[in-house]
Every structure is written in structure tokens, then in C-alpha cells.
Amino acid sequence: MKILFRILIILVVTTIVGGLMYAGVSAMSSSTTNFEDGEGRPQLPDGAEFRPEREEHEEREDHGDGIDLPGGMVKALVLMSVAGGIYSAIVWAGRKAKRTATA
Amino acid sequence: MSNSNRTKLLLDIGTFLAFLVTMDPRFSGLAIHEWLSLALAGTIVVHLLLNWEWIVNVTKRLFVKATNGARVNYVLNWLLFIDGILIMLSGIMISKSAMPTLGIALPMNFAWRRLHDMSANIALLIMGLHIAMHWNWIVTTFKRVFFNSTKQQVTTTAKQEI
Numbered sequence: 603m604k605i606l607f608r609i610l611i612i613l614v615v616t617t618i619v620g621g622l623m624y625a626g627v628s629a630m631s632s633s634t635t636n637f638e639d640g641e642g643r644p645q646l647p648d649g650a651e652f653r654p655e656r657e658e659h660e661e662r663e664d665h666g667d668g669i670d671l672p673g674g675m676v677k678a679l680v681l682m683s684v685a686g687g688i689y690s691a692i693v694w695a696g697r698k699a700k701r702t703a704t705a
Numbered sequence: 706m707s708n709s710n711r712t713k714l715l716l717d718i719g720t721f722l723a724f725l726v727t728m729d730p731r732f733s734g735l736a737i738h739e740w741l742s743l744a745l746a747g748t749i750v751v752h753l754l755l756n757w758e759w760i761v762n763v764t765k766r767l768f769v770k771a772t773n774g775a776r777v778n779y780v781l782n783w784l785l786f787i788d789g790i791l792i793m794l795s796g797i798m799i800s801k802s803a804m805p806t807l808g809i810a811l812p813m814n815f816a817w818r819r820l821h822d823m824s825a826n827i828a829l830l831i832m833g834l835h836i837a838m839h840w841n842w843i844v845t846t847f848k849r850v851f852f853n854s855t856k857q858q859v860t861t862t863a864k865q866e867i
Contacts, residue, residue, distance in 0.1 A: 608757055612750055619787055620794045631816050674729025678829050685833025686840070 713755050714846045720748045724832070728825065739796065739803035746793055778838050785831045788824050795821035 723745050730738035753760070763771055763779045771779070797804060798817040804810075836843070 605754060608754055609750060612753055616790055619790045623791055623794055627816050631814055672729045672732040674732060675725050678725055678728040681829040682833030682836065685830045686837030689834050689837040
């Protein structure tokens with residue numbers, strides 16, 4: 603029962619935060635794409651399917667020859683290491699400064 | 706070694722590995738990327754439940770007795786949680802595999818795509834800080850779980866053989 607209550611709290615918080623984000627993005631999108639037809643908004647030809655940007659570029663890369671390295675994973679590890687390294691350096695410098703001050 | 710710490714560590718390692726795989730949709734494929742991300746949401750709920758006491762304690766004494774480290778950690782965890790929600794929400798909105806399979810059709814929007822990329826990059830930085838802040842716990846618990854238990858198993862096996 604206690605666990606169910608906790609899960610409910612997590613879901614409620616998630617729904618509130620997600621709802622606010624959805625409302626914010628919808629409001630921004632509607633204000634930036636409020637065009638009348640033929641007033642400058644890009645029109646798709648009849649029968650054309652909507653495709654998000656970057657997709658063609660990604661597909662082109664997918665068809666390339668060579669070894670497919672998990673670049674995203676390497677990027678993730680590097681970025682996390684950099685962030686963690688910077689934090690550790692700051693903590694280490696703080697401790698060193700404290701030791702120097704007390705000595 | 707408490708079972709709780711062992712469970713936490715194993716769950717965290719699994720979540721981290723899954724997180725890495727989801728960070729490379731071109732490597733894993735879009736379907737795995739989407740379904741694994743949805744499963745990750747479940748593991749994050751379990752992660753929060755396992756650390757519930759810490760969350761409640763720090764929330765109660767955030768403005769009174771908490772150390773600066775605990776406060777920074779708390780704020781960082783909230784940022785990671787909010788960013789995680791943004792990643793999930795934007796991912797659901799641009800889903801091409803999981804949502805259509807579930808019969809849910811969502812309107813396309815450029816903004817969600819950009820938000821998804823941006824929030825994923827921010828999550829990497831916050832996750833790096835999150836791991837760095839808990840590094841001592843990770844190393845200590847890892848040694849206890851994987852090395853102490855191995856020694857115990859070896860000793861038990863040796864005794865049985867004698």
C-alpha cells in the first residue's frame with residue numbers, strides 16, 4: 603500500500619511536469635506557426651508525408667560503408683566523464699583550499 | 706552487505722547500460738531505442754522507490770539542517786528528473802515505432818524533435834555529475850558486492866571440498 607502510494611506520487615508529479623511542458627511547447631508552436639494558408643508557411647505537395655528534419659541526413663549516413671561504431675555511446679561516455687571530471691576537480695580544489703587554510 | 710544496496714547497485718548498473726544503448730539510436734535501431742527507453746522509465750521509478758527514504762529526509766531538512774553537498778545533490782536530482790520527463794515526453798511525441806505499434810497517432814512537430822536532442826545532451830551532463838557525486842558509494846558497494854561475495858563463495862566452496 604505504501605509503495606503504491608509512492609508510485610502514485612511519482613506519477614502525479616510526472617504528469618504535472620509533463621503537462622506543463624506539453625502546454626508550453628504547444629503554446630510556443632501555435633504562436634510561431636500561426637500562418638494562413640499560402641502566407642509563407644511551407645506547403646507540402648499533395649500526398650507527401652511529413653518528415654522531421656535531419657532524417658535524410660541520418661539516412662544518408664546509415665547507408666555509408668565501413669565499420670559502424672557506436673558513436674552515440676562514445677559521445678555519451680565522453681560527455682559524462684567530462685562533467686564528472688569537472689565536478690571532481692572542483693571538489694578536490696575545494697578540499698585542498700580548506701586544508702591549506704587550516705594548516 | 707545489505708540486500709538493499711546490492712539491489713540498488715545491480716539496478717543502477719542495468720539502468721546505466723540501458724541508458725548508454727538508448728543514447729545511440731542509430732546503433733541499436735529505432736525500435737530498440739524507443740522500447741528500451743519506455744522500459745527505462747519503469748526502472749527509474751524503481752530507483753526512486755529504493756531511494757525514497759533519502760528523498761523524504763533531504764526534502765524535510767533541505768532549508769534547515771542539510772549539508773551543502775546534499776542540497777546540490779537534491780537540486781541536481783530534480784533537474785535530472787525534470788529533464789528525464791522532457792526526454793520521455795518529446796520521445797513519445799516523435800515516436801515512429803512504439804506509439805504507432807500501440808495504435809497511438811500523435812501530431813508531428815519540429816519543436817519536439819529539437820527538444821528531444823537538446824534534453825538528451827543535457828541529461829548526459831547531469832548524469833555525469835550524478836554519477837560523480839555518488840562515485841564513492843558506487844565503488845564501495847561494487848567492491849563489496851563483487852569481490853567480498855566472490856571471496857565468500859571461494860571459501861565456502863573450499864570448505865565443501867574439504
